[in-house]
Amino acid sequence: MTYDEAVKKINSLLVFGSKPGLERVSELIQRIGSPDKKLKFVHVAGTNGKGSVCASLASILTQAGYKTGLFISPFVIEFRERFQINGEMIPYQTLADIVEEVFPVVEQMKNEGKIITEFEMVLAAALKWYEMEQCDVVVLETGLGGRFDATNIISTPLASVIMSISLDHTAVLGDTCEKIAFEKCGIIKPDGVTVLYGDQPEGVFDVVKKAAAERNNRLVIACPHFASRLDSGLWGSRFVFDDGEGKPLTLTTPLIGGHQLKNAAAALCTVRVLRERGLEIPDEAIETGLAGVKFPARLELLSEEPVVLLDGAHNPGGAAALSAAINEHLAGRKRVAVVGMLADKDVHAALSMLVPLFDYVAAVQPDNPRAMTAEALAKIVSEYGVPCEVCHDYPAAYETALKRASELSAGEEQAAVVVFGSLYLASDMRRVILNNAEGANA
Numbered sequence: 001m002t003y004d005e006a007v008k009k010i011n012s013l014l015v016f017g018s019k020p021g022l023e024r025v026s027e028l029i030q031r032i033g034s035p036d037k038k039l040k041f042v043h044v045a046g047t048n049g050k051g052s053v054c055a056s057l058a059s060i061l062t063q064a065g066y067k068t069g070l071f072i073s074p075f076v077i078e079f080r081e082r083f084q085i086n087g088e089m090i091p092y093q094t095l096a097d098i099v100e101e102v103f104p105v106v107e108q109m110k111n112e113g114k115i116i117t118e119f120e121m122v123l124a125a126a127l128k129w130y131e132m133e134q135c136d137v138v139v140l141e142t143g144l145g146g147r148f149d150a151t152n153i154i155s156t157p158l159a160s161v162i163m164s165i166s167l168d169h170t171a172v173l174g175d176t177c178e179k180i181a182f183e184k185c186g187i188i189k190p191d192g193v194t195v196l197y198g199d200q201p202e203g204v205f206d207v208v209k210k211a212a213a214e215r216n217n218r219l220v221i222a223c224p225h226f227a228s229r230l231d232s233g234l235w236g237s238r239f240v241f242d243d244g245e246g247k248p249l250t251l252t253t254p255l256i257g258g259h260q261l262k263n264a265a266a267a268l269c270t271v272r273v274l275r276e277r278g279l280e281i282p283d284e285a286i287e288t289g290l291a292g293v294k295f296p297a298r299l300e301l302l303s304e305e306p307v308v309l310l311d312g313a314h315n316p317g318g319a320a321a322l323s324a325a326i327n328e329h330l331a332g333r334k335r336v337a338v339v340g341m342l343a344d345k346d347v348h349a350a351l352s353m354l355v356p357l358f359d360y361v362a363a364v365q366p367d368n369p370r371a372m373t374a375e376a377l378a379k380i381v382s383e384y385g386v387p388c389e390v391c392h393d394y395p396a397a398y399e400t401a402l403k404r405a406s407e408l409s410a411g412e413e414q415a416a417v418v419v420f421g422s423l424y425l426a427s428d429m430r431r432v433i434l435n436n437a438e439g440a441n442a
Contacts, residue, residue, distance in 0.1 A: 001096045001097070001099060001100040002096055003092035003093065003095060003096045005096065006095055006096040006098075006099035006100070007079055009099055009103050010099065010118055010121050010122060010125075011118065013106070013116060013117055013118040013120075013121055014115060014117050014118065015117060015118055015119075020148040021148060022148060022150070022152060022153055024109070024114050024115065024116060024120065025116070025117075025120040025123065025124070025150045025153055026153045027109065027114065028105060028106065028109060028116055028120060028121075028124050029123075029124055029127060029153055031105050031109075032101075032102055032105055032124055032128060033128075033131075035127040035128050035130065035131035036127050036153060036154050036155075037155075038131050039069075039127070039130055039131060039135060039138050039154075040136065040137050040138070040157070040158055041137070041138050041139075041140050041154050041157040041158065042057055042137065042138075042139045042140065042157055042158055042159050042161065042270065042274070043140050043142070043151065043152075043154060043157040043159070043160050043161065043187050044057075044139065044140065044141050044142065044161040044162075044163065045141075045142040045145070045146040045149070045160075045161070045162055045163065045184040045186075045187045046161075046162055046163025046164055046165060046184060046197065047163070047164055047165050047166045047180065047184075047315065047317050048163065048164040048166060048259075048315070048317040048318050048321065049163040049164045049197060049259070049262070049263045049266070050141050050142070050161075050163045051072055051141060051295060051298065052255055052260060052263045052267075052295055052298055053161060053163055053263050053266050053267045053270070054070060054072055054139045054140075054141045055070070055072075055293050055294065055295040056253070056255075056263070056264065056267040056289070056290055056293045057139050057267050057270060057271070058070040058084070058087070058139045059087065059289040059290065059292055059293040059294075060267070060271060060281065060285055060286050060289030060290060061136075061137055061139070061274075061279075061281070061285075061289070062086045062087060062289065063284075063285035063286075063288045063289035063292070064279070064280065064281040064282065064285035064289070065280075065285075066136040066137050066279070067085065067086060067133065067134065067135050067136045067137075068085065068086055068135065068136065068137050068138070068139065069083075069084070069085050069126070069129075069130040069133075069135040069137070069138035069139065070083075070084040070085070070087075070138070070139050071083065071084075071123070071126050071130075071138065071139070071140050071141055071151070072084075072141045073119070073122075073141060073143045074423055074424075074427075075427070076296045076297045076312075076423060076426060076427045076430060077296055077427070077430070080092070080095060082122060082126070083095065083122075083125070083126045083129060085129075085130070085133055085135060087294075090129055094129065095125065095129075098125045098128050098129055098132075099121075099125060101128070102121070102124050102125055102128060103121070106121055106124075117150070119143050119150055120150045123150045123151060137158070137274075137279070140154065140157075142184075142187065145180075145183040145184065145186065146162075146183050146184040146185065146186035146187040147182075147183050147184075147185075147186025147187075148183075148186070149186070149187075151187075152186055152187055154189075155189065156189035156190060156191060156192040157187075157189065157192060158193075158273070158274055158277045158279075159192070159193050159194070159195055159270050159273045159274060159277070160187050160188050160189065160192055160193070160194045160195070160217070161194075161195045161196075161197075161266060161270055162181075162184050162185065162187070162188075162194065162195070162196050162197060162208060163197045163263070163266060164197050164199065164200065164259075164262075164317055165177050165180055165181050165184060165200055165201060165204045165317075166180075166201065166315060166316050166317030166318075166320075176203075177200075177201040177202075177203060177204055178203040178204065178206075178207050181200075181203070181204045181207040181208060182207055182211070185207060185208055185211035185212075188208075188211050188212055188215050188217055189215065189217075190215050190216055190217075191215070191216050191217070192215070192217050193217060193218045193219075193220065193273050193276075193277070194208070194211075194212045194217045194218070194219050194220065195220045195221075195222055195266060195269050195270045195273060196208050196219060196220070196221050196222065196266075197222055197262065197263075197266045198221050198222045198223040198224050198226075198262065198265065198266070199224050199262050205221075220269050220272075220273060222243075222262075222265040222266040222268075222269040222270075223243075223265065224261070224262045224265060226241055226242060226243045226265040226268070226269070227239045227240070227241050227261040227262065227264050227265040227268075228240045228242070229258070229261055230250070232258070232328075232329075233329065234256060234301050234304075234307065234309075234329055235254065235256075235301075236252060236253050236254040236255055236256055236260075237252070237253055237255075237256075237258075237260065237261055238250070238251070238252045239251060239252075239253075239261055239264070241264070241265065241268050243265075243268070243269060243272065245272055246272065247283075249268075249283060249286060249287070251264070251268075251286065251287055251290050251291070252287075252290065252291045253290050253291070253293065254291065254292075254293065254294075255293065255295060255298065255299065256299040256300075256301065256309075256325060256329065257299050257321055257322075257324065257325035257328075257329075258321075258324055258325070258328065259321040259324065259325070260299075264290065267290075268286070268290075271286060296310075296426075296430060297310050297311065297312045297423060297426035297427070297430060298311060298312060299311045299322065299325055300430075302430070302433050302434065302437070303417075303433070303437060305414065306402070306405050306406075306409070306414045306415065306416060306417060307330070307333070307414065307416040307417070308416070308417045308418075308419070308433060309416065309417070309418045309419070310418075310419045310420075310426055310429065310430055310433065311418065311419070311420045311426070312420070312421075312422070312423040312426045313350065313354070313420045313421070314341060314342065314345050314350060314420075314421055314422050314423065315345060315346060315349075315350060316346060316349045316350060316353070318350070319349070319350040319351075319353040319354050320353055322353075322354060322418075322420060323353045323354055323357060326354075326357050326418065327357070330416050330418075332413065333413055333414070333415060333416050334359045334405070334408035334409065334410070334413075334415035334416070335357060335358045335359055335415060335416050335417075335418060336358060336359065336360045336361070336362070336401045336404045336405045336408065336415060336416070336417050336418070337354070337355070337358040337360070337361045337362070337401070337417075337418050337419070337420065338361075338362045338364060338391075338397045338398060338400075338401045338417065338418075338419040338420075338429065339351075339354075339355075339361055339362070339363055339364070339377060339381070339419075339420060339421045340363070340364045340365060340366040340371065340372075340374070340377070340397075340421040340422055340424075340425035340429075341366070341371075341372050341377060341421045341422055341425075342366065342368060342370045342371055342372065342422050342424070343370055343371065343372040343376075344370050345422075347372060347377070347380060348380060351380055351381065351384070352384075354420065355380075355381050355384045355386050356384050356386070358386055358418070359386070359387075359404075359408055359415070360386065360387050360388070360389075360401075360404045360408065361378075361381045361386055361387070361388040361389070362388070362389050362391050362397045362398075362400045362401050362404070363375075363377040363378040363381060363388055363389070363390050363391065363397075364391045364392075364393070364394060364396075364397040364425070365377075365392075366421065366422045366424040366425040366428075367424060367428060368422065368424045371422070371424070374390045374391060374392065375390055378390050389404075394425075394428050394429055394432045395432055395436075397429075398417075398419075398429065398432050398433060398436060401417045401419075402417065402436075405417050419433070
C-alpha cells in the first residue's frame with residue numbers, strides 16, 4: 001500500500017459514528033493489540049488552547065530527553081502532522097504500512113455491523129506507531145469534547161489537562177459553558193491529577209471541581225497570574241513563571257498574544273505535575289522546549305513586510321484572543337482581513353468581535369462542505385460598515401488583501417494583513433501565502 005492509498009482508505013470512513021460511545025473504538029484498539037496499555041499519556045481537552053499546550057508540552061518533554069509522541073487534530077500543514085514523535089511527522093511509508101495492517105480489522109468490524117469512524121482509525125494508527133517506536137510519553141489531544149471522544153479509551157493518564165472552555169460544537173456538546181465543561185471533564189480518570197486552565201467562564205470551575213472530587217483527582221488550577229509578562233511583540237513574549245511551588249523561571253515563548261501566557265501557565269503547571277509523577281524535566285529543558293515550540297496557524301507570523309498573520313480563530317473564545325492580540329500588536333496600523341468560516345459555527349459572534357477592527361475585508365469560501373459562502377459572509381461583514389470584497393479562490397483573496405494593504409499604507413507604517421477563520425481556510429491559505437513569498441524572493 002502506498003501513502004496516498006492509505007490516506008484514501010482513511011478518508012473513505014465516516015466522519016461521525018452512527019451513535020456516540022467508546023465501545024467500537026475500544027474494541028478496535030483491543031483487536032490491534034491494545035497499544036494504549038503500553039504507553040503513558042498526558043491527555044488534553046478544551047475549546048481553545050489545547051493545541052498550543054500540547055505543542056508546548058511535547059517540545060519540553062522532547063528537550064528533556066523523552067521520546068515524545070504528539071497526537072493533534074485537525075492538521076494544518078499536511079495529514080501526517082497529526083502523528084508526530086519528537087517533532088517529526090510519521091514517515092509516509094510507515095503510515096501506509098500501519099494502515100495496511102489495521103484497515104482489514106476495520107473492514108471486519110464493519111461486516112459485523114460495527115462502524116469505525118475516520119478519527120477512530122487515525123487514533124488507532126497513531127497508537128500503533130507510538131507503541132512500535134516505544135514512546136516514553138504521548139501528548140494526546142482530544143478531537144471533540146472528551147467524554148465520548150475516541151481518545152478517552154485510555155486509562156488514567158499522567159495528567160488530565162482541561163483548557164479554556166467556550167461555546168463551540170454546541171449541537172453536540174451543549175449550549176452552555178457548564179454543559180461543555182461537563183463533556184470535557186469526561187477525560188478525568190480515577191485517582192489522577194487534573195490541571196485546569198485558570199481563566200474560565202462563570203460556572204466552569206464548579207463543574208470541574210465536582211468532577212475532580214468525584215474521581216479522586218488532585219486539582220491544580222493554572223492561575224493566569226503565574227505567568228507575568230516582561231516583554232512582548234510579534235516575536236512572542238518573555239515572562240516569569242512563578243506558581244509558588246518552585247523557583248521562578250524567566251522564559252520565552254514564540255507564540256504570539258497574551259492568551260499564550262495563560263496557555264503557557266497551564267503547560268508549566270502540567271510540567272510540575274509530571275515532575276511529581278517521576279519524570280525528570282530540568283529547567284533547561286523547559287526553557288529550550290518552550291522557546292522552540294512551533295504551532296502553525298495560531299497567530300502565526302508568516303511575513304514581516306508587510307505583516308501577515310494567520311490564525312484559526314473560528315469561535316467566540318478564539319475570536320476574543322485574536323481581537324486582544326490585534327489591539328495590542330497592530331495598534332496604529334491599518335488592517336486588512338481575509339476571512340472564511342464554516343456555516344455551523346457561531347459566525348455572528350466571532351465576526352462581531354473582529355470585523356470592526358479592520359479597514360477592509362476579503363471574504364472567501366473555505367474548501368469544505370460545511371462552509372459558508374463568500375457572499376453570505378460578505379453580507380454579515382457589511383452589517384458593520386466595513387468594505388468587503390467577495391473573492392472566489394484563495395490566491396485571489398490574498399492578492400486582494402495585499403493590494404488593499406498597500407493602498408492603505410501610509411509612510412513607514414505598513415498596513416497589516418490578518419487571515420482568520422476556519423482551520424480549513426488556514427491550512428490552504430498558509431500554502432498560498434508561503435508560495436507567494438517564495439515567488440517574490442525568487
